[in-house]
Amino acid sequence: MTATTVTITGAGGQIGYALLFRIAAGDMLGPDHPVRLRLLEIPQGLKPAEGAALELQDGAFPLLRDVEVTDDAAVGFDGCNIALLVGSRPRGPGMERADLLAANAGIFGPQGAAIQKHAAADVRVVAVGNPANTNALIARTSAPDLPDDRFTALTRLDHNRAVGQLAAILDVSPGAIRDVAIWGNHSATQFPDVAHATVDGTPALDALAARLGGAEQAAAWVDDEFVPRVARRGAEIIEVRGSSSVASAANATIDHVRDWMLGRSDGWTSAAVVSHGEYGVPSGLISSFPVASDGSGYRIVEGLDVDARARARIDASVAELVAERDAVAAAGLLGS
Ligand SMILES: NC(=O)C1=CN([C@@H]2O[C@H](COP(=O)(O)OP(=O)(O)OC[C@H]3O[C@@H](n4cnc5c(N)ncnc54)[C@H](O)[C@@H]3O)[C@@H](O)[C@H]2O)C=CC1
Numbered sequence: 001m002t003a004t005t006v007t008i009t010g011a012g013g014q015i016g017y018a019l020l021f022r023i024a025a026g027d028m029l030g031p032d033h034p035v036r037l038r039l040l041e042i043p044q045g046l047k048p049a050e051g052a053a054l055e056l057q058d059g060a061f062p063l064l065r066d067v068e069v070t071d072d073a074a075v076g077f078d079g080c081n082i083a084l085l086v087g088s089r090p091r092g093p094g095m096e097r098a099d100l101l102a103a104n105a106g107i108f109g110p111q112g113a114a115i116q117k118h119a120a121a122d123v124r125v126v127a128v129g130n131p132a133n134t135n136a137l138i139a140r141t142s143a144p145d146l147p148d149d150r151f152t153a154l155t156r157l158d159h160n161r162a163v164g165q166l167a168a169i170l171d172v173s174p175g176a177i178r179d180v181a182i183w184g185n186h187s188a189t190q191f192p193d194v195a196h197a198t199v200d201g202t203p204a205l206d207a208l209a210a211r212l213g214g215a216e217q218a219a220a221w222v223d224d225e226f227v228p229r230v231a232r233r234g235a236e237i238i239e240v241r242g243s244s245s246v247a248s249a250a251n252a253t254i255d256h257v258r259d260w261m262l263g264r265s266d267g268w269t270s271a272a273v274v275s276h277g278e279y280g281v282p283s284g285l286i287s288s289f290p291v292a293s294d295g296s297g298y299r300i301v302e303g304l305d306v307d308a309r310a311r312a313r314i315d316a317s318v319a320e321l322v323a324e325r326d327a328v329a330a331a332g333l334l335g336s
Pocket residue numbers: 009010011012013014015016040041042044045086087088089090091107127128129130132154155157158186244245246249
């Protein structure tokens with residue numbers, strides 16, 4: 001089998017370190033799929049990335065064909081099939097992710113352009129660095145010759161958090177839960193939606209009502225505990241750990257790419273993809289939706305009922321995406 005070239009930006013950072021060994025072990029592309037790793041850093045991040053490359057060698061991973069460390073985007077994205085855009089500053093306590101726009105947005109335009117110029121024709125891109133949706137939009141608009149469906153941003157961590165919260169309250173395995181959805185921005189305005197979710201085939205809202213003593217209690221738990229907990233989980237982790245999520249973010253990135261490349265059979269998941277007007281989200285925005293995958297790409301799950309309450313929450317998050325887009329456009333950071 002031909003090796004897949006995976007470029008990880010920010011490979012010398014925390015998430016990079018958590019990603020590299022799992023990719024080399026075959027967790028992302030499968031146990032028979034050889035990989036080539038390109039570790040792209042800025043000069044001050046090269047040493048940790050070089051150290052990680054030495055450790056990768058010491059892992060003697062049978063699937064790992066080679067590793068290259070560089071601070072040159074032309075080299076880093078050369079022949080790249082999968083670009084994991086992680087490299088950027090994380091937030092600290094008291095910050096919102098949008099506060100990172102000024103620090104990080106400038107990274108994603110040149111990287112989008114370098115991807116268009118140097119990557120393989122089938123390249124697929126996921127922005128992990130925050131604010132992820134708008135960074136993905138900047139990369140996407142900086143690579144106008146590439147199709148929309150190559151650009152995504154990570155909201156799988158939010159999705160997995162939502163599944164984790166439901167599994168905990170219902171005392172079931174996360175594997176019993178299907179069809180949760182994250183809508184909108186990877187930010188505190190996101191809408192984690194359980195309206196269509198099931199638990200072992202039972203509607204999640206019925207299972208919650210049975211567990212919590214009625215439909216009213218279930219609705220109150222969803223609105224007052226579940227939604228804010230999932231939407232603010234990143235901040236909770238920062239408060240408890242002292243720095244932002246790492247292993248769960250790497251795990252979600254692996255899940256996102258694996259389902260995108262290999263498909264998934266157990267219901268939908270969530271990813272931020274380019275809108276073409278689905279569910280009233282303005283065309284061109286990179287917003288989270290429920291998505292299905294047969295391995296040929298993420299497809300937005302269409303035709304779901306969205307009630308007035310969900311509509312208002314989706315609209316609020318999309319309004320934030322519009323404001324972020326307008327801010328980076330005004331700063332001259334958006335391509336065509
Ligand atoms: N979308 C999501 O669900 C999540 C996103 N994140 C975001 O991921 C990003 C990375 O987080 P960590 O790994 O914890 O940060 P980190 O600070 O440990 O690592 C970031 C790395 O990026 C490198 N870097 C900076 N500018 C670069 C550039 N232009 N090109 C290549 N590399 C560059 C730095 O040298 C550093 O090694 C942050 O923006 C964080 O907020 C974190 C968790 C979840």
